[in-house]
Amino acid sequence: MAAWGLRRAPGVVLAALALPVFAGLLGTLAPAFGLMAVFGQAQPGFAIFADLLAWAGFWPALWLSFKVGLVATALSLLLVVGLVAIWQGSRSFGLFRHALAPLLAVPHAAVAFGLVFLIAPSGWVVRLLSPWATGWQRPPDLLIVQDPGGWALIAGLVVKEVPFLLLMVLAALGQSDASRAMLMARSLGYARPMAWVLAVFPLVYRQIRLPVLVVLAFSMTVVDVALILGPSTPPVLAVQITRWMNDPDLSLRMLGAAGAVVQLLLVGMAIALWLLAERGVAMFGRRWAWAGHRRGPGPVGAALVLGGAMAVLGCVVLGLMVLALWSVSGLWSFPNLWPDTMGWGQWQRHVPAAIDSLWRSCAIAVAATVVALVLALTWLEAEARFAMPIGAGGVWLLYLPLLVPQIAFLPGVQTLMLLAGVQGGVLAVTLAHILFVFPYVFLVLSAPFRAWDARLGTMGRALGASPARVFWRLRLPMLLAPVLAAMAVGMAVSVGQYLPSLMIGGGRVSTLTTEAVALASGGDRRAIGVWALLQTALALAPFAVAVLLPGLWWRNRRGMRQG
Amino acid sequence: MAQNAQPAPLVLNGLEVALQGRVLLRQSLQVQPGQIVSVMGPSGAGKSTLLAAIVGALGPEFRLRGQVMLGGKDVSALPTEARGIGMLFQDPLLFPHLSVAQNLAFGLARQVRGAARHRAIEAALADIGLAGFGPRDPATLSGGQKARVALMRTLLAAPRALLLDEPFSALDADLRGQMRDVVFGRARQAHLPVVMVTHDPQDAAAAGGPVVHLGAPSAAAP
Numbered sequence: 121m122a123a124w125g126l127r128r129a130p131g132v133v134l135a136a137l138a139l140p141v142f143a144g145l146l147g148t149l150a151p152a153f154g155l156m157a158v159f160g161q162a163q164p165g166f167a168i169f170a171d172l173l174a175w176a177g178f179w180p181a182l183w184l185s186f187k188v189g190l191v192a193t194a195l196s197l198l199l200v201v202g203l204v205a206i207w208q209g210s211r212s213f214g215l216f217r218h219a220l221a222p223l224l225a226v227p228h229a230a231v232a233f234g235l236v237f238l239i240a241p242s243g244w245v246v247r248l249l250s251p252w253a254t255g256w257q258r259p260p261d262l263l264i265v266q267d268p269g270g271w272a273l274i275a276g277l278v279v280k281e282v283p284f285l286l287l288m289v290l291a292a293l294g295q296s297d298a299s300r301a302m303l304m305a306r307s308l309g310y311a312r313p314m315a316w317v318l319a320v321f322p323l324v325y326r327q328i329r330l331p332v333l334v335v336l337a338f339s340m341t342v343v344d345v346a347l348i349l350g351p352s353t354p355p356v357l358a359v360q361i362t363r364w365m366n367d368p369d370l371s372l373r374m375l376g377a378a379g380a381v382v383q384l385l386l387v388g389m390a391i392a393l394w395l396l397a398e399r400g401v402a403m404f405g406r407r408w409a410w411a412g413h414r415r416g417p418g419p420v421g422a423a424l425v426l427g428g429a430m431a432v433l434g435c436v437v438l439g440l441m442v443l444a445l446w447s448v449s450g451l452w453s454f455p456n457l458w459p460d461t462m463g464w465g466q467w468q469r470h471v472p473a474a475i476d477s478l479w480r481s482c483a484i485a486v487a488a489t490v491v492a493l494v495l496a497l498t499w500l501e502a503e504a505r506f507a508m509p510i511g512a513g514g515v516w517l518l519y520l521p522l523l524v525p526q527i528a529f530l531p532g533v534q535t536l537m538l539l540a541g542v543q544g545g546v547l548a549v550t551l552a553h554i555l556f557v558f559p560y561v562f563l564v565l566s567a568p569f570r571a572w573d574a575r576l577g578t579m580g581r582a583l584g585a586s587p588a589r590v591f592w593r594l595r596l597p598m599l600l601a602p603v604l605a606a607m608a609v610g611m612a613v614s615v616g617q618y619l620p621s622l623m624i625g626g627g628r629v630s631t632l633t634t635e636a637v638a639l640a641s642g643g644d645r646r647a648i649g650v651w652a653l654l655q656t657a658l659a660l661a662p663f664a665v666a667v668l669l670p671g672l673w674w675r676n677r678r679g680m681r682q683g
Numbered sequence: 684m685a686q687n688a689q690p691a692p693l694v695l696n697g698l699e700v701a702l703q704g705r706v707l708l709r710q711s712l713q714v715q716p717g718q719i720v721s722v723m724g725p726s727g728a729g730k731s732t733l734l735a736a737i738v739g740a741l742g743p744e745f746r747l748r749g750q751v752m753l754g755g756k757d758v759s760a761l762p763t764e765a766r767g768i769g770m771l772f773q774d775p776l777l778f779p780h781l782s783v784a785q786n787l788a789f790g791l792a793r794q795v796r797g798a799a800r801h802r803a804i805e806a807a808l809a810d811i812g813l814a815g816f817g818p819r820d821p822a823t824l825s826g827g828q829k830a831r832v833a834l835m836r837t838l839l840a841a842p843r844a845l846l847l848d849e850p851f852s853a854l855d856a857d858l859r860g861q862m863r864d865v866v867f868g869r870a871r872q873a874h875l876p877v878v879m880v881t882h883d884p885q886d887a888a889a890a891g892g893p894v895v896h897l898g899a900p901s902a903a904a905p
Contacts, residue, residue: 507742575776578740581763582770583790583840593789597780678822679779 129498129504134497134517140533140555145384147532152377160472168378172529175375177354183388185357185559188270188341188350189390192277197228197332199278199432200285200427204293205316206417212596212605217290223283223436225608225659227616229636232276232348235438237446239272240265242444242454247552250455258454263365266351273350275511277339279435285328285335291567295321311416315493318409325467327397330515334522337387341525344633346619348640351671357383358527362619366627384528391523441657448647449516470650474632481615481658484546488553489610493562493603496556499562500569501591521555530623539622544626552620553613561610568602569595587637598680604666612659632658690874693737693768693844695753697808698759700729700736701746707732708897709835711749714844719867721887722880724897730880733897735876738770739763745894753843769842769875771851771866777821777827783832784808784817790839803839811835827858834866836871845870847879851886863889 129617149155156161172178207213238244244441250256265272298320305315325332350356357379364376416422446452450461489636504511510518533552537544570593580590596603621631636651674680695712708729712719722730735741737751740763751759751766758766777786787804795803808814811831821829823900830850837845850866851859867890879890887894 152852237815267773293717305793370881376828507744573776575772576736576778578763579770579772579776581740582738582768582842584792585763585837586764587762594778594780598778600780674780676782677780678819679820 121502125645126498126502127508129502130455130508130510130514131191133499134514137555137558138517138520140552141524141529143536144529144532147534148377148380148384148528149532149536151374152381157276168374169381172375172378177360181354181357181360182349182382183272184354185340185383185386186390188273188277188346188356188599190275190393191386192281193332193336193394195274195280196278196335198284199282199425199428200289201317201422202313202417202673203282203286203429205287205313205321206422206425207314208293208431209312216429219288219433220283220290221605221608222443222663223433224287225411225612225634226436226440227612227652227655227662228276228280228342229344229348229616229618229633230443230656231280231436232345233636233640233648233652234443235272235276235279235435236265236348237442237649238435238439239275244438244457246456247455257269257453264604265349268351268357270350273346273356273443273630275435276345277342277348279432280345281335281339282429282432284321284580288328288331291326292312292324295322295567296329298323308414311415313416314414315420318405318608324683325398327677329518330519331522333391333394333658336390336527337525338522340387340390341383343528344637345525347637350509357386358525361527362622363621373535375396377535380531382463383525387525387528414463418630427480440653443649443652443656445649446645447653449646466646468652470647474635474651474654475633477630477632477659478654480546480629480650481633482654484550484553484621484631485611485614487550487562488614489607490558491550491554492558493565493607495558496562496565496606497569497596497603500566504570504574505587510543511546522559526556530619534623534626543546543614544624546625547624549621549629549631552624553617556620557610557613560613564606564609565602572599586655600680601666601670604669608662608666611662615655615659689754691754691843691876692716692752693876693878694750695737696750697754698733698736698749698751699747700732701743701748701814702744707745710895710896710897712878714878714892716876717876717903719870719877719879719890720892721891721892722878722897723882723884723894728897730897731848734770734826734848734878734880737844738846739766767841767843768846769837769840769844770846770848771833771850773853775829775888777824777829777832777836779822781821782817783813783819783821783824786821786832787817787836788840790836792839793843806836807839810899826854830854830858830862831865834869838869842875845875845877847877847881849881849883850879852883853882860889872876 131669152168152432154167180275208218211313236243240246240259241262243263243264246254246256246259253302268583269292301319301323302312302315305319306312310318312439340356343358346356346359350359361376361379361383364372365632382497417425445459447466448462448464449459450463450465452459490607516523534544537548542548569632576594577590580594585593615631616633617631618633618637619633623630625634632651632655636655639651672679693712693714695710697709700707700708710733712720718858722733724730724780729764732745733743733756736745736747739759739761741747747759748760750757753767758768759860777783777787783791784804788800791800793805804817805814813828813831813835816824816828821832824832847866854862863886864888867877877890877892881887
C-alpha cells in the first residue's frame with residue numbers, strides 16, 4: 121500500500137506543481153480574450169488588446185522588459201563563464217565559493233535597496249568621491265537609480281544572478297568529467313581560460329541551460345527589483361501589469377490580463393531568441409576550436425572579469441553595510457561618509473510593527489519549506505527505490521513554475537480564487553510559495569541524494585533492514601547536511617517572494633518583503649534599512665544553521681565531515 | 684530471520700538474469716553448508732550481477748528467472764531483508780554516522796532487547812578482539828579492524844548464507860591472509876554456504892571449495 125503510493129509520488133508531485141500554473145494561465149488568458157465574465161461583461165474577442173496598444177507606454181515597456189532580461193542574463197552568464205575559466209582552481213576562488221550560498225540567500229529586495237543606497241546621487245559612492253573629486257556639495261541632480269534605460273535594474277539583476285549561475289556551474293562541474301578534459305586541453309597547449317571555454321563549458325552548459333532560461337524569464341518579469349531599481353514612466357511591463365491588477369478599479373484588471381498575455385508571449389520570444397543565439401555561439405566556438413586558438417584573454421580581460429566579480433560581491437556586502445548604517449543613523453548630511461548622529465531609535469520605532477510580519481514570513485517559509493522537503497524526499501526515494509529516472513519532460517515540468525513568469529499565471533490564480541469565493545490568506549500564500557520553493561529544494565537535494573552510495577543500502581537490506589528503515593536510519597541521517605542546505609535555500613526563496621504574497625494574499629497578507637518593497641516609493645531610508653535588514657536576517661539565519669549544525673551533530677564522526 | 688535455523692544448502696536452479704531481452708548470465712549451483720564456492724571470470728562476466736541476483740539487489744530493469752533455494756524454500760521473490768543472505772563487499776561499508784557498537788547493533792535481530800542487547804554487542808566486540816571499541820567512530824579504525832567489524836555485523840544478523848564480493852582485494856597483502864582465515868573460519872563454524880566472487884586465485888585456493896568460471900558475456904547469446 122505504501123509502496124503503491126510511493127511509486128506514484130513523482131507523478132502526483134509534478135501534477136500538483138504544474139496544475140496551478142496551467143490553471144492560472146487559463147485564468148489569466150480567458151478574461152483577456154473576453155471568455156470569462158469576471159470583471160463585468162464578457163465579449164469574446166480582442167477588444168481589450170486594442171486598449172492595451174492604446175496605452176502610450178506599451179511599446180517602450182515592452183522593449184524595456186526585453187532589453188533588461190536579455191542583457192542581464194547575457195551579462196551574468198558572461199561574467200560567470202569568465203570567472204570560472206580564469207579563476208577556478210585557485211585558493212581565492214575557494215574562498216569566494218564559500219561566500220556564494222549566503223550571497224544567494226540575501227533577498228532580491230534587500231540587494232536592490234543596498235544598491236540604491238550605494239549608487240544613488242546621495243548614495244555612499246558619491247559621498248566617497250565628494251566633494252574632493254566631484255566638487256559636489258549637495259547630491260547631484262542625476263537619474264542614476266530608476267534611469268529610463270533600466271541600467272540600474274540590469275545591474276541589480278546581475279548582482280543577484282551571478283551567484284546563482286555560479287553555483288549552478290559549480291554543481292554541473294562536479295557531475296562532468298571536467299578536470300580530465302581540462303588537463304587534456306592544457307596538455308595540448310591551450311591556456312587555462314581557453315581550455316575551459318572550449319573543452320569544458322560545452323559540457324557544463326548542457327546542464328545549466330534550464331537555470332539560464334529561468335534567469336532569463338525571471339529577469340524579464342521581476343516585479344520587486346523593478347519597483348526599486350527600474351524606471352517608473354513607463355516601468356517594465358510586469359510592474360505595469362501588477363499596478364493594473366491591484367487597482368481598485370476592477371475594469372483595469374482586464375487590461376492587466378491582456379498585459380499578462382503579451383508578457384507571456386514576450387518571454388516565449390526571448391527564450392526562442394536565446395536558444396537561437398546558443399546555436400550561433402556554438403558555431404562560433406567550434407570555429408575557434410577548429411582554428412586552434414590557444415592563447416588566453418590576457419591580463420586586461422582577466423582584470424575585467426575579476427573586477428566584475430569583486431563588484432558583484434562588493435555591491436551585496438557594501439550595500440548591506442550601508443543599509444545597516446542608515447538603520448542606525450540620525451542626522452546624516454550629504455557629503456559625509458558617516459552619519460552625524462547615531463542611535464537605535466529607528467529600530468525601536470519599527471521593530472514592534474515588524475514583529476508581526478516577521479513571524480508571518482517565518483511561519484510561511486517554514487511551512488512551505490517543510491512541505492517542499494517532504495515532497496522532494498518522497499520523490500527522490502521513489503526514484504531510487506523503483507529505479508524510475510525523471511525524464512527530460514519531467515525536468516521541464518519541474519521548472520515550470522520558474523519558467524512561466526509569475527506575473528502571467530498568478531493573476532489567473534487570483535481570478536480563479538475570486539470566482540471560487542476563496543479568500544486569500546496565509547494558507548493560500550503558503551501553498552503558492554511551495555510552487556516556487558520546491559524546484560530549488562529539489563535542485564539542491566537531488567544531486568547528493570542520488571550520489572549516496574547505494575551499496576550502503578544493499579548492506580543495510582542484507583542485514584535485515586526494510587527499505588523504510590534504510591531510509592530513516594541510514595540515508596536520511598547521512599544526508600543531514602544537504603537536507604539542511606536545501607531547507608536553508610527553500611526558506612530564503614520563500615522569504616524573498618514578493619508577487620505571490622501580494623497577489624495570492626490579496627494585499628491582506630503582509631510579509632517582511634511586501635512591507636519592505638512598499639517602503640520603496642516613500643523613500644524613508646532609515647525605515648528601509650531596518651526592514652531590509654530584518655528580511656536579510658531571516659533569510660540568512662537558516663544558512664547559519666545549515667552550515668554549523670551538521671558539523672556539531674557529527675562532530676565525533678570523521679566519515680561524515682566531507683559530505 | 685530464523686535465528687536457529689538448521690544449516691541448509693544454497694541452491695541456484697537455472698538462475699537467469701536478462702536485461703532488455705539480452706541474457707546476461709545463466710547459472711545453476713549447489714553450495715553445501717560450510718562450503719565456499721569461488722566464482723571467477725573476466726570483468727563484465729556478470730560476477731557482481733550474480734551476487735546481486737542472489738541477494739535480491741538487482742534493479743527493476745533486470746528480468747530474473749529460475750530459483751534461489753535456501754533451506755528448501757525459493758527466496759527469489761522475497762525482498763532482500765527477508766532472504767537471510769548476508770553480504771560482504773570489498774569496502775567494509777561501515778555506516779559512517781553510527782558508532783562501532785551502533786553499527787553492530789544495526790545487524791543484531793530486534794528480539795534481543797535491553798541489557799541482553801548490550802551484552803551481545805560487548806561479546807561480539809570482544810570476539811573480534813575489539814573490546815572497548817564500541818563508542819568509537821568507525822572512521823578511526825584501521826583497515827583490518829573495519830573489516831572485522833563488517834564481518835561481525837553481518838554474522839550478528841544470523842544469515843543462512845553468505846556472499847562475498849571480492850572481500851579481500853582492498854586489504855594489504857599481509858592482512859589479506861589473516862582476514863581470509865577469519866572470514867572462512869567463521870563461515871565454516873556457522874555452517875554457512877558461501878559464494879565468493881574474486882579475481883585472486885589465492886582466494887580460491889584458500890577457500891578450498893569448487894571454482895565456477897563465468898565466461899565472457901557472449902554477444903551471440905539468445
